[in-house]
Amino acid sequence: MDPCPFVRVLVGNLALRMPVAPPAAGAGAGVHPSTSPCYCKIRLGKMPAQTVPAPLVPFDGGDQAPASGALAAAFHLSKADLEWFNGKPSLFSSRGEAVLKVAVYAGRKGSTCGVSSGRLLGKATIPLDLKGAEAKPAVLHSGWISIGKRAGKGSPAAAELSLTVRAEPDPRFVFEFDGEPECSPQVLQVRGSMKQPMFTCKFGCRSNSDLRRPGMQPEREGASGKERKGWSVTVHDLSGSPVAMASMVTPFVPSPGTDRVSRSNPGAWLILRPAGDGAWEPWARLGCWRERGGAGTSDSLGYHFDLLLPGVDHAVPLAESSIPSSKGGKFAIDLTAAQPLSRGGTPGCSPRGSGDFSNWPLGNYRGFVMSAAVQGEGRCSKPTVEVGVAHIGCAEDAAAFVALAAAVDLSMDACRLFSHRLRKELSHLQADLLR
Numbered sequence: 001m002d003p004c005p006f007v008r009v010l011v012g013n014l015a016l017r018m019p020v021a022p023p024a025a026g027a028g029a030g031v032h033p034s035t036s037p038c039y040c041k042i043r044l045g046k047m048p049a050q051t052v053p054a055p056l057v058p059f060d061g062g063d064q065a066p067a068s069g070a071l072a073a074a075f076h077l078s079k080a081d082l083e084w085f086n087g088k089p090s091l092f093s094s095r096g097e098a099v100l101k102v103a104v105y106a107g108r109k110g111s112t113c114g115v116s117s118g119r120l121l122g123k124a125t126i127p128l129d130l131k132g133a134e135a136k137p138a139v140l141h142s143g144w145i146s147i148g149k150r151a152g153k154g155s156p157a158a159a160e161l162s163l164t165v166r167a168e169p170d171p172r173f174v175f176e177f178d179g180e181p182e183c184s185p186q187v188l189q190v191r192g193s194m195k196q197p198m199f200t201c202k203f204g205c206r207s208n209s210d211l212r213r214p215g216m217q218p219e220r221e222g223a224s225g226k227e228r229k230g231w232s233v234t235v236h237d238l239s240g241s242p243v244a245m246a247s248m249v250t251p252f253v254p255s256p257g258t259d260r261v262s263r264s265n266p267g268a269w270l271i272l273r274p275a276g277d278g279a280w281e282p283w284a285r286l287g288c289w290r291e292r293g294g295a296g297t298s299d300s301l302g303y304h305f306d307l308l309l310p311g312v313d314h315a316v317p318l319a320e321s322s323i324p325s326s327k328g329g330k331f332a333i334d335l336t337a338a339q340p341l342s343r344g345g346t347p348g349c350s351p352r353g354s355g356d357f358s359n360w361p362l363g364n365y366r367g368f369v370m371s372a373a374v375q376g377e378g379r380c381s382k383p384t385v386e387v388g389v390a391h392i393g394c395a396e397d398a399a400a401f402v403a404l405a406a407a408v409d410l411s412m413d414a415c416r417l418f419s420h421r422l423r424k425e426l427s428h429l430q431a432d433l434l435r
Contacts, residue, residue, distance in 0.1 A: 001173055001198075001392070001395075001398070002191050003171035003172055003173050003174075003191075003389045004078070004171065004172055004174045004190070004191055004192070005079050005082070005169070005171055006076060006077060006078055006079070006169075006170045006171055006172050006386075007076075007077045007082060007130065007134055007167055007168065007169060007170060008074055008075065008076050008077070008167070008168060008170040008336070008368065009044060009075040009077065009100075009128070009130075009140075009166070009167050010071060010073075010074050010166045010167075010168070010336070011071075011072050011073040011074070011075075011100070011163055011164070011165050012070055012071040012072050012073075012164050012166075013070065013142075013162065013164040014040065014052065014053075014054050014055065014070065014163050015054075015055055015057045015161070015162040015163075016038055016054040016056050016057070016104060016160070016161050016162075017056070017057050017059040017144075017159070017160050017162075018056070018059060018121075018159040018160075019059055019158070037106075037107070037108060038054040038056060038105065038106050038107075038121065039051055039053050039054055039104075039107075039108075039118065040052055040053075040054045040072070040103065040104050040105070040161070041102070041103045042072065042073045042100065042101070042102050043100070043101045043102075044075045044098070044099075044100050044101075044128075045081075045084075045085065045098060045099070047075055050072075050073040050074075050075075052072040054104055054161070057162075071336060071337050072163070074334070074336050074337070076170065076368065077130070079134075079192070082130060082134065085097070085098040086130060086131055098127070098128040098130050099125050099126065099127055099128065100125070100126040100128055100141075100165060101123070101124075101125050101126075102123065102124045102125075102147070102161065102163070103120060103122075103123045104120070104121045104122050104123070104124075104147050104159070104161060105118030105119060105120055106118060106119045106121050107119055121147060121148060121159055122147030122158070122159055122161075123147060124145045124146070124161060126140075126141050126145070126165060128140045128165065128167070130167055133167040133169065134169055135169065136169065137167065137168035137169065138166070138167055138168075139164065139165070139166050140166060141164065141165040142164045142165070143162060144160045144161070145160065145161055145162075145163075146159070146160055147159050147160065147161050170367070170368055170388065171388075171389045172368070172386045172387055172389060173386070173387045173389060173392055174189070174191070174384065174385070174386050175187050175188065175189055175190065175198060175199075175384070175385040175387075175398065175401075175402055176188050176190050176195065176384050176385070177201070177382045177383050177384075177405075177406075180381055180382065180409075181201060181203060181381075181383070181406040181410055182203045182231075182410065182413075182423075182426055183203070184200070184202050184203045185200075185201055186199070186200050186201075187199040187201060187235070187402050190384075197238060198238070198395075198398070199235050199236060199237060199238070199243070199395075199398075199399055199402055200235075200236045200238070200240075201233050201234070201235055201236075201406060202234045202236065203231070203232070203233050203406075204231070204232050204233075205230045205231050205232070206230035226253060226254060226418060227251040227252065228251065228252040228253075228267070228413075228414045228422075229248060229251035229252070231248045231410055231414070232245060232247045232248060233245065233246045233407065233410070234403075235399040235402050235406075237395055237399070242274065243273075243274060243395060243396045243399040244271070244272065244273055244274075244396065244399035244400045244403040245271070245272040245280060246269050246270070246271050246272075246286075246403040246404065246406055246410075247270050247272060248267065248268070248269050248414070249268055249269065249270045250266070250268035250287075251267060252267030252288075252411075252414040252415060253267070254418045259417045259418040259419040260290045260299075260415075260417055260418070261288070261289045262289055262290070263289045266287040266289040266302075266304075267289070267411065267414055267415070268286065268288070269287075269407040269411070270282050270284075270285055271283050271285070271286065271400055271403050271404050271407065272403075273396060273400055282308045283307075283308060283400055284305060284306060284307050284308055284318075284400075284404065285305070285308060285315060286303060286305050286306075286404065286407050286408065286411070287303065287304050287305075287306075288301060288303045288408075288411035288414065289301075289302045289303075289415060290302070290325070290415040291322050298324060298325060298326040299325045299326075300322040300323055300324050300325050301322060301323045301324075301325055301411060301412055302321075302322045303320065303321065303322065303323070303331065303408065303411070304317065304319065305317070305318050305319040305333060305404075306318065307365065318333050318335070318365065318369070319331075319332065319333045319334075323374065323408075324376065325376055325412065325415070325416075326377070327376045328373070328374050328376040328412070329373070329374070330371045330372065330373050331371065331372045331374065331405070332370070332372075333365070333369035333370050333371070334367075334368050334369065334371070335365060335366050335367060335369060336367050336368060338366070364390075364391070365391065366390075367388060367390065368388045369387070369388055369391055370385065370386060370388065370391070370401045370404070370405075371385070371386045372384070372385050372386075372401075372404070372405035372408050372409070373385075374405075374408055374409045374412060375412075376412070377412050377413065377415075377416050378416075378423065381409050383405045383406070383408070383409050385401055385405045387401045413426055
């Protein structure tokens with residue numbers, strides 16, 4: 001298997017220093033102009049802005065930038081993104097200009113009536129040269145930059161922001177379902193314009209006698225059934241051998257008096273891997289529920305993902321977030337922020353950058369692990385899966401992430417309001433089981 005080139009741009013070691021106002025006549029020492037917290041909005045190109053705290057440090061006039069080790073933002077660039085940034089600029093586009101834009105605000109994060117509640121202190125732009133970033137890491141910026149202007153002659157120096165920007169290769173394997181998971185599709189490995197079959201999926205709904213006992217029926221659209229259960233996806237290699245499975249182990253049921261799956265009682269999947277002799281062993285657990293939207297926002301699919309490590313008597317949480325139910329989005333396991341940024345601008349390879357993982361709580365998982373792009377509820381969804389090369393040692397490793405992606409996609413349907421009908425592919429299957 002050949003990976004696809006990706007690059008991640010990491011921004012960290014943030015620090016903000018601001019001038020101290022000169023003392024007024026008869027007054028004591030100068031007062032710092034901002035006693036409120038500060039934050040930054042960081043944007044690369046047309047990618048969504050990321051909002052992070054900006055810690056204040058004393059204005060000592062020195063050039064030495066602090067190395068806090070904290071990662072502030074991470075941007076993931078595909079080959080198409082890199083080609084766009086490295087393309088020739090024209091009169092009608094900004095191609096060829098990879099620019100990091102940073103806006104610094106005083107005040108707390110948030111907005112009122114759609115208007116940012118912070119007070120803008122200043123802005124900065126940092127051009128980034130991403131050529132060659134697919135091949136080797138590079139520090140693109142490190143040090144202080146001015147984010148404002150002096151008010152006039154003799155006035156205090158402008159506010160300054162310190163940050164480190166680093167680009168490094170982050171190759172990934174990319175897989176694409178050629179159909180919806182409930183339609184038992186093939187899974188293709190993608191590299192550029194080339195696609196080749198890698199796995200096949202078999203969707204099922206347990207139709208044995210357990211599902212025919214009173215109180216154990218899967219949901220029937222328009223009937224009194226109030227649970228969605230028994231779904232599974234088995235991933236096979238091209239020889240037909242099963243190499244991973246996602247199995248719904250906790251039914252998706254509405255909370256009393258509602259038609260939605262709640263966070264307090266989520267449905268759950270086990271992601272299983274072969275243990276030999278036809279047996280399976282659990283690798284991870286995915287829990288999902290329907291998150292109620294706030295003012296002006298739609299509902300979302302909430303999820304938490306836990307790793308089940310051999311010899312560990314408790315689940316190890318790796319990810320928790322949400323995906324908009326209406327338009328879909330990405331399920332992601334990205335542990336980059338869990339590792340400190342070293343003085344050289346790269347995440348340390350262990351919690352303290354020492355290379356010792358004996359106390360690292362997340363097993364062999366670090367950095368970008370995987371993502372799965374899924375469509376919103378009611379839409380035709382053919383998930384695209386990206387997995388960091390460091391987390392795939394064999395085809396079975398890849399298959400486990402494919403099974404996880406299928407479970408996330410199907411959870412979008414399982415968490416659909418019970419007052420709404422499921423998509424016809426799932427409705428037909430459940431109707432067949434009830435005959």
